[in-house]
Amino acid sequence: xxGEQIIFLIVALFTLGSALMVVxxxxxxxxxxxxxxxxxxxxxxxxxxxxxxxxxxxxVVYIGAIAILFIFAVxxxxxxxxxxxxxxxxxxxxxxxxxxxxxVGLVFTLQSWSGFSKTAxxxxxxxxxxxxxxxxxxxxxxxxLPFEVASVLLLAALVGAVYVAFNKK
Amino acid sequence: MNEWLYVALFIxxxxxxxxxxxxxxxxxxxxxxxxxxQSTYECGIEPVGEAWIQFKAQYYIFALVFxxxxxxxxxxxxxxxxxxxxxxxxVIEGIVFVGILVVGLVYTWRKGMLEWV
Amino acid sequence: xxxxSWYLILAAALFGIGLFGVLVRRNAVAILLGVExxxxxxxxxxxxFWRYGDMATMAGxxxxxxxxxxAAAEVSVGLALVISVYRRRNTVIADExxxxxx
Amino acid sequence: xxxxxxxxxxxxxxLEGIFTGWGMxxxxxxxxxxxxGVFLLITILMVLDIFLVWIERxxxxxxxxxxxxxxxxxxxxxxxxADIIKLIIKEDTTPDGADKVVYNLAPILSMMSVLxxxxxxxxxxVMLGVDLNVGVLFLIAAGAIxxxxxxxxxxSSNNKFAMIGGFRxxxxxxxxxxxxxxxxxxxxxxxxxxxxxxxxxxxxxxxxIISPLGALIFLIAAIAELGRAPxxxxxxxxxxxxxxxxxxSGMKFGxxxxxxxxxxxxxxxxxxxxxxGGYRFFGLEQVSPFLAILILVIKAMLGYWVIMWVKYTMMRxxxxxxxxxxxKFLTPLSFALxxxxxxxxxxxxxxxxxxxxxxxxxxxxxxxxxALEIARSVSxxxxxxxxxxxxxxxxxxx
Numbered sequence: 135x136x137g138e139q140i141i142f143l144i145v146a147l148f149t150l151g152s153a154l155m156v157v158x159x160x161x162x163x164x165x166x167x168x169x170x171x172x173x174x175x176x177x178x179x180x181x182x183x184x185x186x187x188x189x190x191x192x193x194v195v196y197i198g199a200i201a202i203l204f205i206f207a208v209x210x211x212x213x214x215x216x217x218x219x220x221x222x223x224x225x226x227x228x229x230x231x232x233x234x235x236x237x238v239g240l241v242f243t244l245q246s247w248s249g250f251s252k253t254a255x256x257x258x259x260x261x262x263x264x265x266x267x268x269x270x271x272x273x274x275x276x277x278x279l280p281f282e283v284a285s286v287l288l289l290a291a292l293v294g295a296v297y298v299a300f301n302k303k
Numbered sequence: 304m305n306e307w308l309y310v311a312l313f314i315x316x317x318x319x320x321x322x323x324x325x326x327x328x329x330x331x332x333x334x335x336x337x338x339x340x341q342s343t344y345e346c347g348i349e350p351v352g353e354a355w356i357q358f359k360a361q362y363y364i365f366a367l368v369f370x371x372x373x374x375x376x377x378x379x380x381x382x383x384x385x386x387x388x389x390x391x392x393x394v395i396e397g398i399v400f401v402g403i404l405v406v407g408l409v410y411t412w413r414k415g416m417l418e419w420v
Numbered sequence: 421x422x423x424x425s426w427y428l429i430l431a432a433a434l435f436g437i438g439l440f441g442v443l444v445r446r447n448a449v450a451i452l453l454g455v456e457x458x459x460x461x462x463x464x465x466x467x468x469f470w471r472y473g474d475m476a477t478m479a480g481x482x483x484x485x486x487x488x489x490x491a492a493a494e495v496s497v498g499l500a501l502v503i504s505v506y507r508r509r510n511t512v513i514a515d516e517x518x519x520x521x522x
Numbered sequence: 523x524x525x526x527x528x529x530x531x532x533x534x535x536x537l538e539g540i541f542t543g544w545g546m547x548x549x550x551x552x553x554x555x556x557x558x559g560v561f562l563l564i565t566i567l568m569v570l571d572i573f574l575v576w577i578e579r580x581x582x583x584x585x586x587x588x589x590x591x592x593x594x595x596x597x598x599x600x601x602x603x604a605d606i607i608k609l610i611i612k613e614d615t616t617p618d619g620a621d622k623v624v625y626n627l628a629p630i631l632s633m634m635s636v637l638x639x640x641x642x643x644x645x646x647x648v649m650l651g652v653d654l655n656v657g658v659l660f661l662i663a664a665g666a667i668x669x670x671x672x673x674x675x676x677x678s679s680n681n682k683f684a685m686i687g688g689f690r691x692x693x694x695x696x697x698x699x700x701x702x703x704x705x706x707x708x709x710x711x712x713x714x715x716x717x718x719x720x721x722x723x724x725x726x727x728x729x730x731i732i733s734p735l736g737a738l739i740f741l742i743a744a745i746a747e748l749g750r751a752p753x754x755x756x757x758x759x760x761x762x763x764x765x766x767x768x769x770x771s772g773m774k775f776g777x778x779x780x781x782x783x784x785x786x787x788x789x790x791x792x793x794x795x796x797x798x799g800g801y802r803f804f805g806l807e808q809v810s811p812f813l814a815i816l817i818l819v820i821k822a823m824l825g826y827w828v829i830m831w832v833k834y835t836m837m838r839x840x841x842x843x844x845x846x847x848x849x850k851f852l853t854p855l856s857f858a859l860x861x862x863x864x865x866x867x868x869x870x871x872x873x874x875x876x877x878x879x880x881x882x883x884x885x886x887x888x889x890x891x892x893a894l895e896i897a898r899s900v901s902x903x904x905x906x907x908x909x910x911x912x913x914x915x916x917x918x919x920x
Contacts, residue, residue, distance in 0.1 A: 137549070142422050146430045153434055153457055157441030162449055163677060167624065169453055170670065172434075176460050179430070181307040182422070183471045188463075188484055189307070190659040191377050195488050198666025198699075199370040200456065200495050202692065205673055206363045207499040208449055209689075211506040222444045223515070229443030237436035244428050251423040254472050261475065264655060264716065267485075268385025270478045271378065272393040277482050281396065284378060284489040285403040291493035292371045292407035296416055299500035300360060309556060309652040310641050310660075316560045317637035320568060321630045321777050325614075328773030333613045341618045362693050363503065365845075367496050369696035372853075374492045376703040377485060379860075380659060380716065383707040386864050387714040387871070394864050401857050408853065417849040419842035 142182060149175030162212070166204045170197050184257055187264050364416045368408065375404050427468035435461035448502045448512045452495065459491045526810055528648045534559065564637055567784065574783045575602040578830060585834040612772035620769065621678035628675035629770065629777035635668035636785045643791060644719045646801055646814035657718040658706045661792065662699070665747065668785075669695050675778070676766035687765025690841065691749055697848045698746035698753075704856040705740040708733050708863055709796045722800035727879055730797040733863060735886040737797040739856050744789040745829055746848070748782065752836040753844060790825025794818065798825075855893045862889050 152171035159165045173196040180189035223229065244250055270276040382397055411417055434457055441454025463484045470480025506512050525532045534555050541551035576591060576599060583590030591598030616625060642657045644650045654660055669692055676688015710716050712732065713724040730737045746753040767778045794800060798821055801807045807814035839847075866885045870878045 136421070139422055142426060146426070149430070150433055150437065153437040156453055156457060157437055157445065157450075162447060164624075165450060165453055167674070169456060172457065173460065176434075176464060178307075178311075179427070179464055180467055181305070181310075183427070183467050184305070185467050185471065185481065186307065186654065186656050187381075187659075188467055188481060190656045190663050191485070191488065193663040193666055194659060195370075195373055195377060195492065196456075196460075197670060198662065199366065199373045199696070200492065202669065202673065202696065203363070203366045203370055203495055203499060204449065204453065205677070206366050206689075207503060210360060210363055210503050211449060211512045223446060226444045229440055232443060233436040233440035236439055237432050240432040240435065241429055244425070244432070249424065249472075250428070251425045252472050253421045253423055255475075258475070262655065263475075263478070263481065264381050264384050266476065266478050267481060268381035268383075269389070270482060271381055272385065272389055272396050274392070278396060280482065280486055281378060282399060282403075284486060285375070285400045287489055287493050288371045288374060289403050289407045291496045292368065292404075293410050295367055295496040295500035296364065296411050296414060298497065299503045300364065300414075300416060306652050306654060308553070309560070310638070310654070312553075312557050312560045313564075313638045313641040313652070314634065316557070316564050317634035318630055320564055320637070321633040324777065325626075325629065325773045328610050328612065328614055328776070331610050332772055333611075335613065336615065338618070340615055360503070362689055363499075365693045365697055367500075368849075369700060370492050370496055372700045373703070374489050376662075376707075377488060379707060380710065383710040383864070384714060384716060386711055387867060389868075391868055394861075394868050397864055398861050401861060405854065405857060408849075412850065417846070419845050 138182070142179075145175055145178045145182070149179070162208045163205060166201055166208060169204065170201045173197055173201070185263065187267065361416075361419060364411070368411060368417075371404065371407065375401070424468060424472045427464060431461045431464040431468070434458075434464065446513050446515055448505070448514050448517075449499070451514060452498045452502070455494065455498075456491065459487060459494075463487050526812075529811060530559070530649050563640060567637065567640060568780075570787070571780045571784045572602045572606060574787055574826075575605060575780075577826075578783060581827065581830050582834050585831075606776070609773050609776040614772040614774065615769075617680055617769045619680040621680070624674050624678035625769075626774070628671045628678065629774040629781075631667055631671035631674070633777045633781045635664050635671060636781045636788060638667075639664050639788050639792075642718050643788075643795065643818075644722055644800060645818060646811035647807055648811050649815070650719050653717065653719065655715070655717050657721075658710055658716040661706065662703060665695075665699065668781075672766050675770070679766075679769040681769050684766050684768045687768070691766055694749070694753065694841075694845070695747055697845055698743045698852075701739050701848065701852045701856040702743035702747060704853075704860050705736050705743065706796070707860055708736040711864055711867055718795060718800075722795060722802060725799040725802060728797060728799050732879055732882040733797075733859075733886055734883070735859055735890045736863070737793070739852060739859070740796065741793060741828070742852065744793065745832060746844075748786050748789060748829070750782075750786060750829065751833045752838050786829050787822060787826045790827075790829055791818065791822035793825040793828075794821035851893070851897060855889070858893070859886070859889050862886075 149172055152168045152175065155168040156165050156172060159168060173192060177189045177192040177196075180186075180192060271281045272278055378400065379397065382393065382400075386393055386397070438454045438457030438459075438461060441457060442451050445451050445454060466480045466484040466487065468480075470478070470484075473480065502512055505517060509517065511517070537555045537558070538548075538551045541554060542548055546554075579601075580590040580598075591601040594600040594604050616622065639661065641652045642654055642660050672688050672691050672695070676684045676686075676691070679685070709721050709729050712729055713721040715721065715724075767775060770778060795818075800821070801814040801818040803817045807817060862885050863882070866882055870881045873881065
């Protein structure tokens with residue numbers, strides 16, 4: 135086993151462990167903080183995949199903005215933080231079964247695919263992902279339409295959220 | 304070798320040193336807790352009620368606008384890296400992109416959501 | 421070297437955990453936390469396919485960035501809905517939001 | 523290659539030789555050497571941090587026509603060490619009902635978020651730090667962890683004031699992060715790269731000269747990000763009893779305090795790197811890496827001095843004015859400046875060097891002038907409206 139594989143396994147276990155804490159913790163602020171840990175683990179996974187830009191963006195967007203939005207929303211919507219009512223449905227076992235079946239089904243389907251245990255080719259020398267990304271995001275023959283549509287989507291989200299949450303009547 | 308390994312080393316050492324400093328304080332400092340000392344400080348007055356007070360919706364709006372512009376920056380940084388080698392069309396695309404989002408800022412502003420109330 | 425399968429299994433497991441959270445949690449904010457986990461699982465897949473496929477096309481990373489934008493939109497509108505519901509009904513428990521039910 | 527020209531490589535090669543001589547794996551030896559280097563750098567930073575306390579106190583004393591610390595040691599130089607010893611032997615209290623794990627994690631994360639910023643600082647042409655191609659965004663990512671640590675501290679203290687202070691501080695930090703992000707794109711556009719070293723290498727003319735307005739907005743946003751006066755409303759030492767860190771004592775408080783000072787110095791350094799050419803100074807940096815580090819430290823100190831100058835000479839403003847200033851003036855202005863810069867950069871491409879600099883400079887001046895004119899006319903209208911309301915009220919009164 136190489137060093138890279140050991141690092142991957144540690145990070146993957148950390149990520150999955152904190153993800154489990156996210157869905158099981160009673161205190162919602164703790165759940166949000168565990169989400170931060172999970173997302174940080176995912177950022178490390180991106181770094182292992184040689185996608186440095188994605189790793190930094192993951193930290194900037196998820197930890198810097200989305201996690202904070204979650205914490206603010208929790209603060210805005212709780213009556214009592216120490217509520218002792220059950221945090222899960224009555225039929226939580228059915229949910230667990232569906233989730234487990236989804237996981238098994240996904241792995242089973244993927245396993246029959248020929249490229250399942252592919253190994254990565256080396257990164258080409260002088261390959262600059264960010265520069266490539268900039269070119270493709272603005273090139274009319276590539277992804278300029280998603281680029282502009284993303285802007286419209288964000289506008290719709292901002293206007294919609296402001297309207298829905300704080301429309302003073 | 305992956306350059307992120309160095310960043311990981313920085314994170315590790317950056318945690319070790321504050322932990323060491325705090326541990327030093329823990330070792331050398333006196334430890335005589337009592338209920339009065341451990342009560343929270345509220346300007347010398349006895350703490351009243353719950354600390355988890357209800358808070359203002361304005362914070363959520365600020366975080367919301369920030370989130371939107373944060374994601375916008377994610378799209379714009381690759382654009383900014385490449386813009387020096389691309390033609391005028393790329394600049395116009397950037398102007399359209401930012402322009403659409405500024406509409407959102409203006410909407411929030413006109414709704415009076417950017418005021419600190 | 422790490423084979424592609426490891427990343428795919430990790431993503432599938434993360435997706436499963438997220439799905440569990442969405443199905444099981446009663447609090448609407450917690451359900452949105454589960455959705456975040458699922459979106460991240462998708463992103464791991466996209467970036468892994470970019471790394472193990474043709475790196476020069478960048479399609480995987482572009483899609484992943486679009487997913488970031490979608491996640492941001494989903495969270496902002498979703499949480500705004502939760503806050504709005506909380507103001508009207510004074511609860512964020514998804515089971516109790518049964519206004520449409522007879 | 524000798525020690526004078528490339529000390530890092532010589533020292534690292536020597537140490538690695540020793541480690542492999544002990545029969546250690548080559549990769550492991552390399553990692554260990556890098557670890558020791560990082561440890562050394564961070565230790566130096568912490569010692570510098572202790573002296574920053576002294577520098578800050580001396581400078582504020584001069585601004586206020588005092589002498590400052592002068593009892594302990596020559597010029598009071600030993601004073602900060604006495605402070606450190608005091609902090610260490612203070613009792614470390616935890617308030618009742620605090621969330622222990624989160625409470626203790628917050629100061630560690632706060633300090634860590636500042637220390638990791640130095641991973642991307644190029645100290646000299648041969649000491650580049652970590653050569654990340656996402657350097658500029660790394661700055662924001664580290665800031666995100668700092669923001670999170672403040673929320674954690676404010677929430678876990680089980681104190682109303684800590685909570686209010688923490689959330690106010692976070693609201694301010696996220697608000698001013700938008701102009702900061704936007705202004706970070708300006709050096710990126712000029713250099714065509716997010717790598718800190720590329721940004722320094724491409725600064726044959728300081729970016730401060732090409733984009734003075736950008737440098738100014740970055741400085742304002744950085745000061746707000748640091749939570750220093752005149753933007754310390756969030757903490758409000760006189761109203762909110764110091765805000766998010768009120769319940770912290772001893773070394774944990776020390777971590778927040780030291781983190782804030784080092785953060786200010788670090789941002790002075792980044793201001794120097796992004797807009798004032800970093801370690802470059804008329805070719806002197808090529809003579810020796812030691813000279814390059816000295817140049818960078820002097821520039822960073824000057825940046826830090828400007829931040830202190832602003833802090834100790836400006837009056838404070840109200841928090842609504844401060845956030846209004848950000849949302850209604852700084853954010854639109856920074857977007858306008860970004861687009862103008864991108865447009866001019868494309869239009870002036872291939873132009874003569876002097877013409878390019880002049881064009882960029884004028885574009886900045888015109889943008890600033892237009893923004894100020896708009897702000898002036900708007901505020902004039904606002905003043906008239908307020909006056910009108912007052913007159914109506916007076917008529918009713920009499």
